[in-house]
Amino acid sequence: MPKPIKILRTRNELQHWRAGLEATRPTVGFVPTMGALHRGHAELLRRIRPRCDVSVLSIFVNPTQFGPSEDLAKYPRTFERDLELACAQGVDVLFAPAPEEMYSSAHSTFVEETQVSRPLCGQFRPGHFRGVTTVVLKLFNLVRPKLALFGMKDAQQFFVLHQMNRDLDLRVSVEAIPTVREPDGLALSSRNAYLSADHRELAPRFYKTLAETSTRLRAGAPLSATLEAGRQALEACGFTVQYLDCVELPTFNSPNVVLPGCPYLLAAAVYLGATRLIDNVIVNPAALTAIGYSAPSFEPAESS
Numbered sequence: 001m002p003k004p005i006k007i008l009r010t011r012n013e014l015q016h017w018r019a020g021l022e023a024t025r026p027t028v029g030f031v032p033t034m035g036a037l038h039r040g041h042a043e044l045l046r047r048i049r050p051r052c053d054v055s056v057l058s059i060f061v062n063p064t065q066f067g068p069s070e071d072l073a074k075y076p077r078t079f080e081r082d083l084e085l086a087c088a089q090g091v092d093v094l095f096a097p098a099p100e101e102m103y104s105s106a107h108s109t110f111v112e113e114t115q116v117s118r119p120l121c122g123q124f125r126p127g128h129f130r131g132v133t134t135v136v137l138k139l140f141n142l143v144r145p146k147l148a149l150f151g152m153k154d155a156q157q158f159f160v161l162h163q164m165n166r167d168l169d170l171r172v173s174v175e176a177i178p179t180v181r182e183p184d185g186l187a188l189s190s191r192n193a194y195l196s197a198d199h200r201e202l203a204p205r206f207y208k209t210l211a212e213t214s215t216r217l218r219a220g221a222p223l224s225a226t227l228e229a230g231r232q233a234l235e236a237c238g239f240t241v242q243y244l245d246c247v248e249l250p251t252f253n254s255p256n257v258v259l260p261g262c263p264y265l266l267a268a269a270v271y272l273g274a275t276r277l278i279d280n281v282i283v284n285p286a287a288l289t290a291i292g293y294s295a296p297s298f299e300p301a302e303s304s
């Protein structure tokens, strides 16, 4: 019979539980989320399970990573379904605090990564990554994991957190898993549920265009003209493109050219109606292993 999941709601409960592990020093694996769990999250949990003795999932819709024009109140909250998914994946502990538990009214300290967080989404969502790093640092301090897994769909978030982990000597293994996709290529996201039938039909063109753009860049096509062609192709079929850009990894500097054998992140954010979608492709992923990132994280995504 599977072990029942332990649901903890307060920092005190979590810290008390964590202190109780000191005697046996198990490997703690951690998957932080904002809930509305889907198959992408299930994949994170499935992958972390064999790599740790104890797995912790957090569900916390973090107010500090939402901008004033982004609707925090509308973010889907599906606790009962999330709990079922967590149980099915054999999660040991679910930490699901209330907002006031994580941020007292006197909260005044934030953690900011100042390089990797700047371009791409950082340009259009001021304060977003500051909210992400702040909450993830708080969660790391509470859970004290050995390993934390994130999805590559949010590639910039992963690189920002990887950088924070290094810069602040947190000593957590911060790793990413490949984006989980629908059979037609659309990256799984809780936002996909907001797409109309027409937009859902169009949506797979997003990844297809990114993948084609990446292939052209790898073949030596000129950078800015190729990015512009990708943008125009997306706009022509009905997407509103917020950005489509390419940055060097892991610095997130802007390249002038794409060099063979060097790693880059090709990433975009688009709108279909009011729904914002993000996706990305790593160009030359094998080159990332040479600089300390684990290769499976960046392999081309599989359909599932």
Ligand code: PAF
Pocket (backbone or CB within 6 Å): 032, 033, 034, 035, 060, 062, 065, 132, 135, 136, 154, 157
């Ligand atoms: O990716 C998410 O769900 C969130 O940004 C995270 C990492 C849980 C921080 O709130």
